[in-house]
Amino acid sequence: MSSLTLVGVSHHRAPIELRERVALDLDACRALARRLAEQLEAEAVVLSTCNRTELYLAHEEASEEEAVAAITELAGDSADDLAVALYRLGDESAALHLFRVAAGLDSLVPGEGEILGQVRNAFEAGAPGPLLDHLFRQALHAGRRVRVETAIGQSPASVPAAAAALAQQVFGELSGRRVLLLGAGKMSEATARNLVSRGAEIAVVANRTIAHGAELARKLGAQALPLDAVAAELEHVDVVVSATGAAGLVVSEGTVADALRARKGRPLLLVDLAVPRDLDPAINELEGCFLYDVDDLRGVVEETLSGRRGEAVNAERVVAEEATRFRDWQAALDIVPTIASLRALAEEIRDSELARAGGRLSERERRNVESVTSQILAKLLHLPTIRMKEAAAAADGVVYADVVRHLFGLGEEERRR
Amino acid sequence: MAEFLVLPALLAYGEAAFAYAGELRGPGLAGRLATWGVRIGWLAQTALLVGQAASAEGFPWGTWAGSLNLFVWLIVGAYLIWGCTPRYRLLGLTVMPVAAVLLALAWAGGGTALADSERSGGVLAVHVALMLAGFAGLTLSAAMAALYLWQERRLKRHERRVLRVRVPPLDALDRLAARTVVGSLVLLTIGIGVGAARFESGDFDAAMAVTLAVLVTYASLLVLRREGWRGRRAALVNLAGFALVAVVLPLTHFAS
Numbered sequence: 022m023s024s025l026t027l028v029g030v031s032h033h034r035a036p037i038e039l040r041e042r043v044a045l046d047l048d049a050c051r052a053l054a055r056r057l058a059e060q061l062e063a064e065a066v067v068l069s070t071c072n073r074t075e076l077y078l079a080h081e082e083a084s085e086e087e088a089v090a091a092i093t094e095l096a097g098d099s100a101d102d103l104a105v106a107l108y109r110l111g112d113e114s115a116a117l118h119l120f121r122v123a124a125g126l127d128s129l130v131p132g133e134g135e136i137l138g139q140v141r142n143a144f145e146a147g148a149p150g151p152l153l154d155h156l157f158r159q160a161l162h163a164g165r166r167v168r169v170e171t172a173i174g175q176s177p178a179s180v181p182a183a184a185a186a187l188a189q190q191v192f193g194e195l196s197g198r199r200v201l202l203l204g205a206g207k208m209s210e211a212t213a214r215n216l217v218s219r220g221a222e223i224a225v226v227a228n229r230t231i232a233h234g235a236e237l238a239r240k241l242g243a244q245a246l247p248l249d250a251v252a253a254e255l256e257h258v259d260v261v262v263s264a265t266g267a268a269g270l271v272v273s274e275g276t277v278a279d280a281l282r283a284r285k286g287r288p289l290l291l292v293d294l295a296v297p298r299d300l301d302p303a304i305n306e307l308e309g310c311f312l313y314d315v316d317d318l319r320g321v322v323e324e325t326l327s328g329r330r331g332e333a334v335n336a337e338r339v340v341a342e343e344a345t346r347f348r349d350w351q352a353a354l355d356i357v358p359t360i361a362s363l364r365a366l367a368e369e370i371r372d373s374e375l376a377r378a379g380g381r382l383s384e385r386e387r388r389n390v391e392s393v394t395s396q397i398l399a400k401l402l403h404l405p406t407i408r409m410k411e412a413a414a415a416a417d418g419v420v421y422a423d424v425v426r427h428l429f430g431l432g433e434e435e436r437r438r
Numbered sequence: 439m440a441e442f443l444v445l446p447a448l449l450a451y452g453e454a455a456f457a458y459a460g461e462l463r464g465p466g467l468a469g470r471l472a473t474w475g476v477r478i479g480w481l482a483q484t485a486l487l488v489g490q491a492a493s494a495e496g497f498p499w500g501t502w503a504g505s506l507n508l509f510v511w512l513i514v515g516a517y518l519i520w521g522c523t524p525r526y527r528l529l530g531l532t533v534m535p536v537a538a539v540l541l542a543l544a545w546a547g548g549g550t551a552l553a554d555s556e557r558s559g560g561v562l563a564v565h566v567a568l569m570l571a572g573f574a575g576l577t578l579s580a581a582m583a584a585l586y587l588w589q590e591r592r593l594k595r596h597e598r599r600v601l602r603v604r605v606p607p608l609d610a611l612d613r614l615a616a617r618t619v620v621g622s623l624v625l626l627t628i629g630i631g632v633g634a635a636r637f638e639s640g641d642f643d644a645a646m647a648v649t650l651a652v653l654v655t656y657a658s659l660l661v662l663r664r665e666g667w668r669g670r671r672a673a674l675v676n677l678a679g680f681a682l683v684a685v686v687l688p689l690t691h692f693a694s
Binding site: 176313 | 466589593594596598599600601602605606607608609610663665666667668669670671672
């Protein structure tokens with residue numbers, strides 16, 4: 022019977038320098054999984070993300086040392102550091118760990134959604150057999166259940182995501198909503214992409230260096246403008262995201278107040294991600310204007326993260342249910358050969374008795390007897406099969422299997438041969 | 439027998455009001471319990487109204503308490519159209535406590551009993567039903583305005599929990615409140631037109647005067663919206679109009 026082995030390192034105990042050493046891209050994960058599967062005649066899946074590298078093996082005999090050797094090889098000079106950070110789990114605890122990983126419960130940001138796709142990719146790139154196939158499918162199912170049945174992934178976990186969620190809180194659907202970006206740095210781009218992913222349209226990118234702004238504008242399908250031309254745009258946009266490196270204010274309260282007169286009461290959300298701030302804090306006092314700076318957004322993110330941690334209790338319950346189901350399935354595997362042998366023995370007896378009586382029966386009588394004996398066998402073996410599976414789930418399945426083998430002499434014929 | 443249906447309706451509305459408060463802590467079981475409370479309560483109240491209508495010879499909701507009973511049913515019915523969807527669920531926070539209190543008042547005033555009623559003309563029944571439906575719509579619109587002001591304040595103050603509690607988006611609340619006002623004004627205008635058929639000079643009273651004031655206030659709101667009075671200002675005008683609605687119902691029965 023195959024047993025499950027997990028060996029890995031993660032952000033809990035391994036510093037980024039070590040995680041970098043053992044990190045693999047998807048092709049390398051595929052190659053390593055195939056190599057391990059071939060060498061050990063085992064099932065193998067390698068999961069590698071920025072937060073973890075884990076080897077999952079299913080093998081008839083213990084394969085932990087081979088897995089440790091494989092990951093140590095990746096660590097190279099850092100093998101000593103690896104030994105401290107490495108964790109080794111088997112069977113039930115390995116399965117539970119994977120379910121927690123897929124659910125985002127083991128992530129740096131609880132409930133983050135990206136990990137589910139990474140687990141799926143690792144599974145598809147790996148070399149799974151019956152055990153790992155079932156394990157990973159159930160892990161993906163557990164991950165999906167957690168996201169559907171709990172609110173762990175519903176609130177934003179980063180400043181750009183919080184800005185986009187606030188825009189939805191003000192405007193609802195963002196499709197057709199126009200965004201003005203001030204600054205063309207990474208923060209502007211990350212926020213813009215979050216807004217675009219929710220349907221918003223980046224209308225204008227304004228930057229001190231027009232060429233730099235034009236590059237981002239081209240990527241986002243927007244118009245590029247110099248910073249001093251933004252006043253006229255305030256009338257036409259719904260969201261302003263600002264993250265320039267300017268030393269002073271880029272947009273004053275008066276500029277926004279002038280634009281509001283032409284907006285006819287349409288609300289305006291302004292997100293100031295710059296330090297020092299680009300947007301005059303007094304803008305928040307204007308009617309219909311909602312101004313958030315980076316500290317406000319961090320406060321919102323901290324609160325939503327604490328909500329995620331609270332929701333993690335419900336997610337852990339879902340994961341525990343799935344882990345129990347997997348344990349039951351795995352336990353039932355121990356009993357399957359006994360059940361199969363018992364059914365085979367019954368069929369063998371039935372066939373031989375039918376063969377002995379065959380000459381005395383007409384074709385019609387033979388068909389009737391076959392049907393009746395087949396039904397008798399099915400009914401007779403139904404309850405013992407169910408009871409043995411239940412016993413397997415309750416951990417005394419091996420005892421039951423031994424008793425059944427002894428009572429019916431299963432396997433004795435083979436041993437005699 | 440049917441008059442006892444007020445008890446499950448009242449219990450369910452009360453349960454929904456409490457459960458919506460629980461939804462403030464975050465989306466989940468409380469919200470679903472609230473939704474089912476509204477549905478079950480409204481079905482029970484519908485059965486009660488059917489029972490009242492079946493046993494009465496005339497219009498069974500002619501008294502102030504009876505009108506209140508019908509009024510609550512219309513408010514909750516209008517809320518049920520979209521209010522139970524996850525996006526607008528928290529609207530129930532402002533609607534259901536009002537519905538529960540008003541139904542309790544109607545019950546205390548005998549408006550939920552199966553009583554004999556005087557025969558009244560069909561025109562009067564249509565007039566009353568249309569007016570109550572219009573006022574129910576305006577009540578729902580005021581609930582949206584109140585929710586708008588609450589959420590706008592939270593956004594302005596940068597409350598850290600602003601994304602934890604799922605309030606409908608501000609813009610959606612603003613638009614939906616305006617649409618509800620439009621629908622309500624249509625009903626009120628038709629209702630007033632139907633009532634005018636029975637009008638005789640000398641009948642003009644305080645209730646009619648306030649009703650006209652309601653009509654003018656909300657019509658002004660719609661005109662002002664075109665000039666940019668949206669969001670906070672529109673919500674304040676909406677609530678001012680609702681203050682008149684709250685006056686006109688007692689006036690109709692006690693001062694006419």
